[in-house]
Amino acid sequence: MVVKRPIVLGILGVGAAVGLGLGLTNPSEQEFIGFAFVTLRQELCPRLPDILKEATESQEIPQFLTTYLNQSCSDILTAIRGTTEDFLRRNTRVQNYVLFSLYTTDLFGSKYRTIGIARQFITIPEK
Incomplete structure (x- = not known):
């Protein structure tokens, strides 16, 4: 079977366009830290009681302190957002593969892996 040159060039062109698109939309580390902060708040506050x-x-x-913390979890985390984001940044390893990034965050003995691709984040459950 002979593959015609225009077909090969078309396939290569589409592949290059997809690769370029993914490379340009690979989320930054700062975008990940924002995502991780929101996720932490959403996961922690309901479990806090x-x-x-x-x-x-x-x-x-x-x-007396537990009552206050239960009622104010989201407000407290928002008030210390900068410190919380620094904590997340220090405990996250970033591997950038141009088309996507892999973020591994170690929190209190648990590892969380997240793929950042096309301005989206996908958390991979641990087994």
């Missing part, structure tokens, strides 16, 4: 209940039962945190 259970976490605090355990800490209160073991007397690691006084009861």
